[in-house]
Amino acid sequence: MTTRPYDIILFGATGFTGRLVAARLAEKQSPEGFRFAIAGRSIEKLEQLRQQIGDMEMGCIRADSGDLQSLEAMTAQATILINTAGPFNWYGESVVKACITTGTHYLDITGEPAFVHQVYSRYHQEAQQVGVCLVNCCGFDSIPADLATWLTARSLPRESPKTVRTFLRTNATFSGGTWTTAIHAIYRRTVHREERLSSGPRHPDTPRLDLKIHFSRLVDRWAIPMPVVDPHIVKRSARQLPDDYGEAFAYGQFFTLSSFWKVVRLIVPIAAVFILVRFAATRNWLFNRFRPGTGPSAETRSKSRFEVRAIGQAGKLQMETIVSGGDPGYDETAKMLTEAAFTMRDRLAAHRLISGVRTPVEALGMDLVDRLRKEGIRIETHPHGQ
Ligand SMILES: NC(=O)c1ccc[n+]([C@@H]2O[C@H](COP(=O)([O-])OP(=O)(O)OC[C@H]3O[C@@H](n4cnc5c(N)ncnc54)[C@H](OP(=O)(O)O)[C@@H]3O)[C@@H](O)[C@H]2O)c1
Incomplete structure (x- = not known):
């Protein structure tokens, strides 16, 4: 590590997810051996959090995403900056800029495709030039899907084109910050017709995948396509690592439910949100439904589970990776993000950290898989059907 005062600074520490990440960093400080600080726009809230933990x-640093100088003063003090201040479409870009200026490595938990696209298209080359590694989507978006798809793709033979479908099953709920972020993302997409993000050039042998609601015999459940950030991350990993995924690689992602009735009960409210978001009054009503800073209680989280199954096919062979654990959005996100930061620190010390804007698989790979397994996340690859 460098001579900077902190190995890790957590920005956005006072938010619902940030508080869980701060508590986990404090818990891991002694076994892992690192110096860290929490940061945010209110020093009183930071002090309160420090007392609570x-x-x-633990250091406390005031920095506001609207004040680039304060961000640079913060990032200059850390080797690695963890960012949980979202919506990232609102607060994220200035933090990325500050990291590039001060040569600070960066991880976040965004799930916003437009932000991910923006960071890659605007900062990848610059990050490579200055030797900084930036990794978006180090929470439940997109670590399980990215790792599961990679492990499945690697286990299939190289010669034939590969197809991987991931199927998510969860009973979890969301925080006020996640709700605000999702409503804002839907608003940008429907009202501002935000650009559809390209996944890059398509190899002529890439298999075609039908992305529609269907009953999947692979998992014996109803499958609903998920237009979320994971496919962007997975496809970027695939483009960067053709030895593992092959040149002709197709990916599809689905949320699964046990009955068609449950599909209807999910789709109808989502369709209503897409309509309500178009009008200022109903949009504001939607924004006010759940307050930022709030989220599911510890008791609710303790009953939440997730399972991601990545089922891949090449020729006649079908392989599957299962990634599963507890509460995906918050407890396991805090675990994934902190373990990603520790993996980044290990790779940096071993001179194995690559620079540029990278996916979790590209930047952290098998070291992250090993760490998450040790922390109780199940990650297993085997032939499908066994
Ligand atoms: N990828 C995943 O799996 C995953 C999981 C969980 C959350 N998330 C995302 O993470 C983000 C945070 O979620 P959350 O539930 O923790 O939200 P939250 O409770 O609303 O927290 C937002 C954080 O951003 C901070 N913030 C707001 N404006 C700021 C500014 N101008 N300068 C500095 N900090 C500012 C807030 O500070 P104050 O406390 O001072 O208001 C707070 O710390 C959301 O975008 C959510 O979608 C992603």
Whole structure:
């Protein structure tokens, strides 16, 4: 590590997810051996959090995403910056800029495709030039899908074109910050007709995947296509690592439910949100439904589970990777993000950290898989059907 005062700074520490990440960093400080600080726009809230966690060694830094100087003063003090201040479409770009200026490595938990696209298209080359590694989507978006798809693709023979479908099953709920972020993303997409993000050139042998609601015999459940950030990340990993995925690689992602009735109960409210978001009054009503800073209670989270099954095919062979764990959006996101930061730190120390804007698989690969397994996340690859 460098001579900077902190190995890791957590920006957005006072938010619902940030508080869980801060608590986990404090818990891991002694076994992992790192110096860290929490950061945000309110020093009072940071002090309060420090008291609550009961770790008075932890530094507190005031920085506001609307004030680039304060961000640079913060990022200059850390080797790695973890960002949980979202919506990232609102608060994210200036933090990325500050990291590039001060040569600070960066991880976040965005799930916003437009932000991910923006960071890659605007900063990849610059990050490579200055030797900084930036990794978006180090939470439930997109670590399980990215790792599961990679492990499945690698287990299939190289010669034939490969197809991987991931199927998500969860009973989890969301925070006020995630709700605000999702409503804002839907608003940008429907009202501002935000550009559809290209996945890059298509190899002529790439298999075609039908992305529609259907009953999948692969998992014996109803499958609904998920237009979320994971496909962008997975396809970028595939483009960067053709030895693992092959040149002709197709990917599809689905949320699964046990009955058609449940599909209807999910789709109708989502369709209503797409309509309500178009009008200022109903949009504001939607924004006010759940307050930023709030989220599911510890008791609710303790009952939440997720399972991602990545089922891949090449020729006649079908392989599958299962990634599963507890509450995906918050407890496991805090785990994934902190373990991603520790993996980044290890790779940096071993001179194995690549620069540029990278996916979790590209930047952290098998070291992250090993760490998550040790932390109780199940990650297993085997032939499908066994
Ligand atoms: N990828 C995933 O799996 C995943 C999982 C969980 C969350 N998320 C995303 O993470 C983000 C945070 O979620 P959350 O539930 O934790 O939201 P939240 O509770 O609303 O927290 C938002 C954080 O951003 C901070 N913030 C707001 N404006 C700021 C500014 N101008 N300068 C500095 N900080 C500012 C807030 O500070 P104050 O406390 O001072 O208001 C707070 O710390 C959301 O975008 C959510 O979608 C993603």
